[in-house]
Amino acid sequence: MVDMNVNLGGLKMASPVATASGTFGYGIEYIGAVDYSKLGAITAKGLRVEAWPGNPSPRHAEVPGGLVNAIGLQGTGVAHYLKITLPFFRSKTGKIPVIANIWGGSVEEYAEVARMLDDKVEAIEMNVSCPNVKAGGHTFGQDPKILSEVVSAVRAATKLPLFVKLAPNVPSIVPYVKACEDSGADALSLINTIPAMVIDVETRKPVLANSTGGLSGRAVHPVAVKLVYDAHRATKLPILAMGGIYSAKDAVEFFLAGASAVAVGTATFTNPEAVSNVYDGLAAYCEKHGFQSIRDLTGALES
Amino acid sequence: MIAQNCRTIEHNDIGGGYRYLVFESPEMATAMIPGQFVHIRVPALEESALRRPFSVFDAADGLVTVLYKTVGRGTAALNGVKVGDTVNVMGPLGHGFPVKCEGTALLVGGGYGVAPLHLLARRLATPKILFIGGRTKDDLLALDRFKKLGVEIRAATNDGSFGEKGFVTIPLDAAIAELKTKGEKFALFTCGPDGLLKAVADRAIANGVPGHISMDRHMICGVGACYACIQKTVRGNSRCCIEGPVFRSEDLVW
Structure with a gap:
């Protein structure tokens, strides 16, 4: 039996496979279609203090190799989440850890959301890289100085394992990795969607009401592997890797590049069983290649 | 909601680009409320394409029928499903019609x-x-x-x-x-x-x-x-x- 336990910056997971923010709602929507027993954690979609309406419709376009979306972080707000959604999730799924993805319009709001969630969830993932929201999201993730400020503020607000989800569209990921490390982050989440655009050539208008969006799915996988590789060489912080995982092979690449755990996202939309298939495939890979623990696979890239 | 592989029982072209797709699912046929839909993984595209949602036309005797029009890549690929093939279906989904009416x-x-x-x-x-x-x-x-x-x-x-x-x-x-x-x-x-x-x-x-x-x-x-x-x-x-x-x-x- 392969040991599939991982510790991601203080978050103990019985499986190295999680779900990616925004693709699994608040964890309750896929009950009945997903085998939750193979999930190491679920990531609840972006939470801020108040409810947020998100972007106008249309919010997505299917493209070869993936999906461009501009949902715009529609959500119910933390109070509703804690009162209604989270207790329902707990009652249905038992002990699966929850990573709460958070965002805000200001440094203070990020800290406030983290404070409200402290002791209620098992980890916090800061979204500083959503390409679809101006006020929050990416403005905090495109400058290492501002990134330090917001990560430090959240660090001071919570004792929970703190992950920072970084943007892929930077010249080098290293300054951002260092900023997270120096500001008290416990782990990194890589990657968010890649800024993208789809145009309807008949109407000559953008397909998305937001004009631009973020690309996810199969097409982003090699980009994500490279960024995980770069980040792993620059830091000892554990990495939760996501971006185009459809099968165990995609996940193994991330481990070899330096990930300590992975998250399945867009693939779930087509195949809700993808998460459990990835889990089974990872265990089988370790068995076949003589890795007694999934942890031994992290960074096991041959040069 | 359940997700399962269902056997295709009928797949009839009725002209004008419209088709009936009938698949077997006693569980879904029983649970289906009018106005609900099923979410189908298109077999030929299943690696990377999104599922396609279809309103349910009929649900009786263990069978579920959808009526669809071929409008794009997904429905065009769905045309290739043959009687006896399995399709992966999630359903019943969504909030349907009330099944009572005064008058x-x-x-x-x-x-x-x-x-x-x-x-x-x-x-x-x-x-x-x-x-x-x-x-x-x-x-x-x-x-x-x-x-x-x-x-x-x-x-x-x-x-x-x-x-x-x-x-x-x-x-x-x-x-x-x-x-x-x-x-x-x-x-x-x-x-x-x-x-x-x-x-x-x-x-x-x-x-x-x-x-x-x-x-x-x-x-x-x-x-x-x-x-x-x-x-x-x-x-x-x-x-x-x-x-x-x-x-x-x-x-x-x-």
Whole structure:
């Protein structure tokens, strides 16, 4: 039996496979279609203090190799989440850890959301890289100085394992990795969607009401592997890797590049069983290649 | 909701780009409420394409039927499904029609929007009339199937090739006027293009009767997880896949 336990910056997971923010709602929507027993954690979609309406419709376009979306972080707000959604999730799924993805319009709001969630969830993932929201999201993730400020503020607000989800569209990921490390982050989440655009050539208008969006799915996988590789060489912080995982092979690449755990996202939309298939495939890979623990696979890239 | 591999029992081309796909699922057939939908993984595309949602046309005797039009890459690939092939289906999904009605149920459909109205007609015990509209008589789908259920049909076509010439609102307005004159109760149920849906919702509100409007928005997950298929309602941005597809006329913001 392969040991599939991982510790991601203080978050103990019985499986190295999680779900990616925004693709699994608040964890309750896929009950009945997903085998939750193979999930190491679920990531609840972006939470801020108040409810947020998100972007106008249309919010997505299917493209070869993936999906461009501009949902715009529609959500119910933390109070509703804690009162209604989270207790329902707990009652249905038992002990699966929850990573709460958070965002805000200001440094203070990020800290406030983290404070409200402290002791209620098992980890916090800061979204500083959503390409679809101006006020929050990416403005905090495109400058290492501002990134330090917001990560430090959240660090001071919570004792929970703190992950920072970084943007892929930077010249080098290293300054951002260092900023997270120096500001008290416990782990990194890589990657968010890649800024993208789809145009309807008949109407000559953008397909998305937001004009631009973020690309996810199969097409982003090699980009994500490279960024995980770069980040792993620059830091000892554990990495939760996501971006185009459809099968165990995609996940193994991330481990070899330096990930300590992975998250399945867009693939779930087509195949809700993808998460459990990835889990089974990872265990089988370790068995076949003589890795007694999934942890031994992290960074096991041959040069 | 369940997700399972289902055996294809029938897959019939009925012309005009429309097809019936019938698959076996006693569990879904029993649980299905009219107006709910199924989310199908398109076999030829399953590696990377999104699922495609379809209104349920019929659910009886362990079988589920969808009526679809070939409109793009997904439906074109679905054409290749053969009898005996398995398709992966999630369902029943979404909030459907109420299966009760005070007085006469006026069912108003355009194009393949008649699909959920057929299952509704099967399950509704009250008197019902189908108002069906299209550009020409070839766009009037499944008339034989509605007749089999004993549903009275009033049609309109833009070119006058079947029923009244003009929009389906012509026979609908005549029926509403008649019911009002007699002092009889009625309710409206509709699915079809947005223009038709709004026309029906306006009439429900104007007459102070229940209006149940089935919206069609592009979906991703089909289960309420991704927040892509938004319809504006009095409650804000509502998800068509879980808060809909059927909304009350007074809740919709156009």
